[in-house]
Amino acid sequence: MARLPVYLRALTLLIERGVATASSEDLAVAAGVNSAKLRKDLSYLGSYGTRGVGYDVEYLRYQIAREIGLTQDWPVAIVGLGNLGQALANYAGFGTRGFRVAALLDVDPDRIGRDFGGVVVRHLDELADLVDEHDISIGVVTTPGPVAQQVADRLVGSGVTSILNFAPAVITVPSGVDVRKVDLSIELQILAYHEQRKSMAGALHPGLDIDVVAQVVAP
Amino acid sequence: MARLPVYLRALTLLIERGVATASSEDLAVAAGVNSAKLRKDLSYLGSYGTRGVGYDVEYLRYQIAREIGLTQDWPVAIVGLGNLGQALANYAGFGTRGFRVAALLDVDPDRIGRDFGGVVVRHLDELADLVDEHDISIGVVTTPGPVAQQVADRLVGSGVTSILNFAPAVITVPSGVDVRKVDLSIELQILAYHEQRKSMAGALHPGLDIDVVAQVVAP
DNA sequence: AGGTGTGAACCCCTTCACAGCT
DNA sequence: AGCTGTGAAGGGGTTCACACCT
Helix, strand or coil: CCCCCHHHHHHHHHHHHHCCCEEEHHHHHHHHHCHHHHHHHHHCCCCCCCCCCEEEEEHHHHHHHHHHCCCCCEEEEEECHHHHHHHHHCCHHHHHEEEEEEECCCCCCCCCCCEECCCCEEHHHHHHHHHHHHCCCCCCCEHHHHHHHHHHHHHHHHCCCEEECCCCCCCCCCCCCCCECCCCHHHCCCCHHHHHHHHHHHHHHHCHHHHEEEEEEEE | CCCHHHHHHCCCCCHHCCCCEEEEHHHHHHHCCHHHHHHHHHHCCCEEEEECCCCHHHHHHHHHHHCCCCCCCCEEEEEEECCCHHHHHHCHHHHHHEEEEEEEEEECCCCCCCECCCCEEEEEEHHHHHHHHHCCCEEECCHHHHHHHHHHHHHHHHCCEEEEECCCCCCCCCCCCCCECCCHHHHHHHHHHHHHHHHHHHHHHCCCCCHHHHHHCCC
């Protein structure tokens, strides 16, 4: 179900373009997936399409938003106001997609008290109070790797049950808590891996067309 | 092979702790995966372990780094110096992980000429020259969604063959070019989806223990 | 005894192909 | 005629379990 958000974005895009009805093929192109996959995914939510016609874009968008749980706004806490944390705190796209920065936390005295997008940075010790006050269930970790586990522990201890981890570290949490990880270096390294293969293939078979080589080498 | 970077990080961590030898089970815990999976992954690289003993941490780390292609430094270009682009440009972890910010590009006159971490922001029109000059093959897109496709086209046209896309948009590229996508909103929406299920389960079966519910609900 | 390397079973996701509805 | 919804086939990755090496 990790593709529902992608479909949601594609539908929003189509609505902005004034499209009222779209076939699974249209949606699949907009979302960058196979149309059979998209139809099967949507069929799990119910029969929201019309045979011979397609899907009502507006209606389908609402159904997916409801399925994901975006009919409410989710308050989130961001821990670690370094470069990345500050960027996220200032990110305007948050609000339009069902989320709201409700709390910012750090331990650096130079950062505590500063204001990002109308929210003031507080000391990490106030975490539990803020989680309670704003009914926060989602935490974002943008700290250095070595302290990510401690921060995760404190988030969980404060009642947070979902964590988005940007820190370069593996964090372990009790069952019942969800963790998702975003790691810039890992993404780049995966690209580098493929890059290396591309140039090696070129060296081994200099006569081959670059596109052909790429197709053979790609996963 | 998307797990090699994770293993690499785990090995680096063990080296910092002074560990010389580790079993597949040790490594699996450090990397947050199953030990059988880890052994199978490593076996594709060759037989770098010793039965009855485990893996030589330092040696294995080098082999993985070589496999990924991190024996060289990869120059990258970052397009779009908004909040996120600036954060990445200032990110120190880049250098220690095999990458180097070689070029920064934008079209906003207020940003062009500014200096981030010793690199000056240039106009997007200079992209091809910079890619050529620094031999850049990896581009990072941190622009607003609506212009991401154009930027990707220009990157590809300039000779870039790998793109890391942070913009909230699906971009299409010719075969032979790799794209990886990182989308904050999507990650949060996936967490929200699970959060919604947690609270619904609690409402439906108020007598159930939260952990048990979570285990049943989780994928 | 301890731990790797790996065949084999397993499971889940993707893709095909088409029946059936409008 | 067109397009959805879905059974069935297919493929890839994960996990088990153990032979084999040190």
